[in-house]
Amino acid sequence: MAELNVNYSEDSIRSLDWKEHIRLRPGMYIGKLGDGSAYDDGIYVLLKEIVDNSIDEFVMGAGKTIDISVYDHKVYVRDYGRGIPLGKVIDCVSKINTGGKYDSKAFQKSVGLNGVGTKAVNALSALFTVQSYRDGKTKKAEFAKGELTNDQSEVETTQRNGTSIHFVPDDTIFRNYRFITDFVENMIWNYVFLNAGLTINFNNQKFFSEKGLHDLLVRNTDAETNRYPIIHLKGEDIEIAMTHGQQYGEEYYSFVNGQHTTQGGTHQQAFREAVVRTIREFYKKEFDASDVRASIVAAISIRVQEPVFESQTKTKLGSLNVGPDGPTVRTFINDFVKKELDDYLHKHSDVAEGLLKRILQSERERKDIAGIKKLANERAKKASLHNRKLRDCKWHLDEDKQPEENRKKTTLFITEGDSASGSITKARDVNTQGVFSLKGKPLNCFGLTKKVVYENEEFNLLQHALNIEDGLEGLRYNNIVIATDADVDGMHIRLLLLTFFLQFFPDLVKTGHVYILQTPLFRVRNKKETIYCYSDEERVLAINKLGNKPEITRFKGLGEISPDEFSGFIGEDIRLDPVILSSDVKIKNLLEYYMGKNTPDRQKHIVTNLRVEKDEADIIAKAALEEAEKEAEAVA
Known part of the structure; x- marks a missing residue:
């Protein structure tokens, strides 16, 4: 039993000011911190909190353009809205529960309440500058870590009305962070898709959408493989777009009040149910729900009053009602889909015919693999009791009872061979990190049907370990990390695994769950210090730093790295490369090129793009020159 604190008195009670509380508990305000390798890492939430305020100005009819630039660690956002009232510039970015969105008439369906978001950015930034331009005058304030x-x-200005904010995330909180341009661009595309007519200039590139969610699906689907033209329906406070393709699984882009709800929620579930119900009634046939939704790609956006989210970062809607006095979200969406989708199918017989053919094809495919699927699942169930391939962890992403912070950390390392998996298994965090060991190179599944997932024992066990057979709702790990050697065989295994995921579970990649583990190539050390290097350039710099002929070890494979060393590579300082699928790249074409039977084309590409690495002497010379320049500057 803990010893009672006899000195517990008024002096034991401490009140934190707003910035201290945010800096002490940043996860409460922006979710996980991260280093920028995941699309939902904290640095992107900071950017989003600022842009959301500019979006709300556009929604109110003030300003049709937003300028954003992100270079190195510096972020700049400028809108051309009304501008923060000059006398409240400091309060709006440094006083909790101070903002202009508490009047429900002005911001009934706002992205956020501006009571916390901007303040969190201020508190978590090494530098934060806000400047408002309003009616020929401007006011500027600068902060450091919230101070x-x-x-x-106030001074006079000729600048257009609006607000500009510049910030640099604090690197003592966001360690070794970097902004990945693809993630920022995806965020910006979503903004313009949800706000047709808005122009966002990002790093001198223009982002604009005329048709809203229709354009979103055009960007994220392949017109050649879509079974029918995109259905696009709009109503008051609701917009949907949908089509069916050739890919496996279901893919949804859902939004609430402009917020991308990456984990779905009540609105996404209601939409899935409404589509099945409407299609069954239209064709007057009780199709299996999985056949109706197989290969669907859809986007839904709704606006509700006072939305309730399941976390501060607003990734999953929990609201049951559209507003205090409005219908339930389920009723609202079902009524809209039932009327508008049914009317659309009656008016467009070609779309109705294409949709029916896709459903019937899914039905045939499901029945074709029913037998082998049942046997495979029975084998997997037995294997799960003594699955030597999986060293599981204690916590999982799909366990709602676990705090969100713990679920976000859950990771499955997919390794090659027993030696590599053994090192990771001994070094891992048993609460959040699991290991799945491959016995060798997996099958190249390009061009094969999903039947192979059940016929191939290794694929079937991996599918069950991840719990993704019926979609991502039950995904057990937030991060799926491919951990292979950095040699030719390791690269080949990476390609084969990525082919498996992209062929049968593309949404796993598209939603940012798949990563490549970076492991050091060299260890450079002397008696006082050890430096792990991930490239030749880092090795040369380490040699120059330690001097006097340090010991250099080249790691040929993961199995050579001891568990003690491995613990440093898969802990807080883990280096992960996210697998990002660019929107202009079509999965079918990508897989066909790299994994298909077009060897001459690949050979030509390799010969044409062959890159010869710099000579080691050049690298050393460059590093030495840089060190000499630094010394000269220091002397000067």
Whole structure:
């Protein structure tokens, strides 16, 4: 029993000011911190919190353009809305529960309440500058980690009305972070798709959408493989777009009040149910729900009053009602889909015919693999009791009882061979990190049907370990990390695994769950210090730093790295490369090129793009020159 604190008194009670609380518990405000390798890492939430305020200005009819630039660690956002009232510039970014969105008439369906978001960015930034331009005058204030450092007086200006914010995330909180351009661009595309007519200029590139969610599906689907033209329906506070393709699984892009709800929620579930119900009634046939939804790609956006989300980062809607006095979300969406989708199918017989053919094809495919699927699942169930391939962890993503912070950390390492998996198994965090060991190179499944997933024991066990057979709702690990050697065989295994995921579970990649583990190529050390290097350039710099002929070890494979060393590579300082699928790349064409039977084309590409690495002497010379320049600057 814990010893009672006899000195517990008024002096034991401490009140934190707003910035101290945010900096002490940043996860409460922006979710996980991360280093920028995941699309939902904290640095992107910071950017989003600022842009959301500019979006709300556009929604109110003030300003049709937003300028955003992200270079190195510096972020700049400028809108051309009304501008923060000059007398409240400091309060709006440094006083909790201060903002302009508490009047429900003005912001009934706002992205956020501006009571916390901007303040969190301020508190978590090494540098934060806000400047408002309003009716020929401007006011500027500068902060450092939430502390006001420069309060400039109002002066006259010729700039257009609006607000500009510049910030640099604090690298003592966001360690070794970097902004990945693809993630920022995806965020910006979503903004313009949800706000037709808005222009966002990002790093001198223009982003604009005329048809909203229709354009979103055009960008994220292949017109050649879509079974019918995109259905696009709009109503008051609701917009949907949908089509069916050739891919496996279901793919949804759902939004609430402009917020991308990556984990879905009540609105997404209601939409899935409404589509099945409407299609059954239209064709007057009780299709299996899985056949109706197989290969669907859809986007849904709704606006509700006072939305309730299941976390501060607003990735999953929990609201049951559209508004305090409105219908339930389920009723609202079902009524809209039932009327509008049914009317659309009656008016467009070609779309109705294409949709029916896709459903019937899914039905045939499901029945074709029913037998082998049943046997495979029975084998997997038995194997799960003594599955030597899987060293599971204690916590999982689909366990709602676990805090979100723990579920976000859940990771499955997919390794090659027993030696590599053994090292990771001994070094891992048993609460959050599991290991799945491959026995060798997996099958190249390009061009094969999903039947192979059940016929191939290794694929079937991996599918069950991840729990993705029926979609991502039950996904057991937030991060799926391919951990192979950095040699030719390791690269080949990576390709084969990515082919498996992209062929049968593309949404696993598209939603940012798949990564490649970076492991050091060299260890450079002397008696005082050890440096792990991930490239030749890092090795040369380490040699120059340690000097006097340090010991250099080249790691040929993961199995050579001891568990003690491995613990440093898969802990807080883990280096992960996210697998990002660019929107202009079509999965079918990508897999056909790299994994199909077009060897001459690949050979030509390799010969044409062959890159010869710099000579080691050049690298050393460059590093030495840089060190000499630094010394000269220091002397000067």
